[in-house]
Amino acid sequence: MTTFLTGWGRTSPSPATVVRPRDAAEVAALVGAAPGRGLLARGLGRAYGDAAQNSGGLVLDCTGLGGWSFDEATGLVTASAGVSLHELMTALVPRGWFVPVSPGTRHVTVGGAVAADVHGKNHHRDSSFGAHLRSLTLVTADGAVRTLTPDEPLFHATVGGMGLTGVVCEATFGCVPVASSLMRVDVRRTGDLDETLAAMADDDDRHRYTVAWIDLLARGRRMGRGVLTSGDHAERGARDFAPRTLLRAPRRAPGGLLNGVSVRAFNEAWYRRAPRRASVVQGIAPFFHPLDAVEGWNRVYGPRGFVQYQFVVPFGAEKTLREIVGRLSSTGTVSFLTVLKRFGAGSSGLLSFPMPGWTLALDIPAGQRGLGRLLRGFDERVAEAGGRVYLAKDSRLRADMMARMYPGLDRWRRIRDEADPAGLFRSDLARRLGL
């Protein structure tokens, strides 16, 4: 059936024939009969841009690849690609275990977590999802079902490879023991960007999870003020996990709801609401996935959707970070949720995003004037500083930036070309970026 697909940002819809295979054998059969426009695996569609779209081609809805097992002795989970982190948490937390890495939403599949090499608030300590992978099963262009371990180059081209090396069908990764489903969280308000950066650097060693929300609309002395939250799994307490949906976004929200006025008001309230300094206890869901409590929150941006822009610059390039925050603040760019985080060591994925440094994530309504030019200017600065833009969130980067931002690109291409000489695995993102 032909369906128009978009990413979570709801921009650039494109049509594809969507089929839902049930197991690796069905995936292999579909790969063998791939149409001229190629095919691509898709999970829960949480990538913001066009990473899980294949205009005019075939898209495999991999949420049908279900089933998983857990070995308590080793802490290893082996899960089919379509299993969501939500499903795993629901079952594992009561047993005293947690996923090694959780992004800002738990509604991502294991396959997607591998393909985007997702990261979370513990990146500074635990790196990204790929660093916890022991092996994965990949259906390659020749229709073979291959089990890959970190000894093989194709493994490292697949981790963070955006689904372009084949269809991930299963992954085995280590989980972490937790004593409770509660989090001990330190909340701290910071007055400006320098204080935010210093506080985050301080907290790196003290806490497993840290992240800062930044008020981008604050100007002058307050530029870069924010709220830093740092957490750890509590040592005792109940072990239950039953997150609830608190709100549901309207099916059709008008455009322009999130504008300079509403976001400024929200930011002010959010900043004021946060204690100057306090320790609180939170559940896993409110700490890790606050937005998951609002079903379909992406619809609030209206019919034109929104653009996510997440970049990382290495430590030492704080000047670039300051310039970008300054420019966003001075142009009054409306970013509803701006998040700053420190990355630790990257994983071995050749196209993986994280690298040691500062990462800033913005989401901006797509209709904002001058946005294209503003973000292209940022691309240039980020590339110059030796940083990069996150492909799982990207929807507008230019092809000529790819090689500058991803030094592993040539090597990735060689491995991919060998595994998929005819280029069966394709996405709109791959076409846009010439991958």
Added chain:
Amino acid sequence: MKNALGAVDTVLLLGGRSEIGLEIVRLLVGLGASRIVLAMREPGGPPPAVTPNVERPAGAAPPEVHVLPFDALDAASHGEVFDKAVELVGDLDVVISAFGVLGGQDAYDADPAAAMTDVAVNYGAHVSAGLHAARVLRRQGHGTLVVLSSVAGARVRRANFVYGSAKAGLDGFAQGLGDALHGTGARVLIVRPGFVIGRMTEGLTPAPLSSTPRQVALATVRALREGRASVWVPPALGPAFGLMRLLPRALWRRMPR
């Protein structure tokens, strides 16, 4: 692929010397388009410059420009032009159908055969090229065909009814094609300028509400970005022709030009 903010990467211009067509290409290059195919009659010598008329994105490499031979009247060769363009640059984000000729009504009265040839260029050739474009864009599931129509076809005037009738046919074809492509991801954008001051109209006195190729290009690029189905340049021509269609013929035929 068109990105989330509406910037395109690849452009095929049919009528590679068209003033309006090149102006659109230059704007698109300025906004980030990096692979351009100019299809034109007798491509000899250096290709027309597509140096952007706005600032290129910082650090962007110069665009890659290819030239292909294109003979509007040789419909049998049109398919190959599209296939070659796809081979050269991949998916076509924008196809601009900009070729055309403008002859005087008096000359057509004196040489009906020439009138027929020009109608074949201004209408028939666009039908063939448009259907080939539709084949490619439908397969891709994305992309826009820009058709340069004219107010001359909105209501045909006696002063240039040969040219006007070809544009009327072209406009109707483009509307129908746009409807046929609805739901496929591919789109048609119909551009309806009034009198355009440029090479094609040299020696003619500009009509009211005339525009320059640059103005037409700016309006086209804005409409492309917004995903519109048609655009009048200047916009006032839309309502103006809405009224003019209602004028009784006895009055309409007295229009001086």
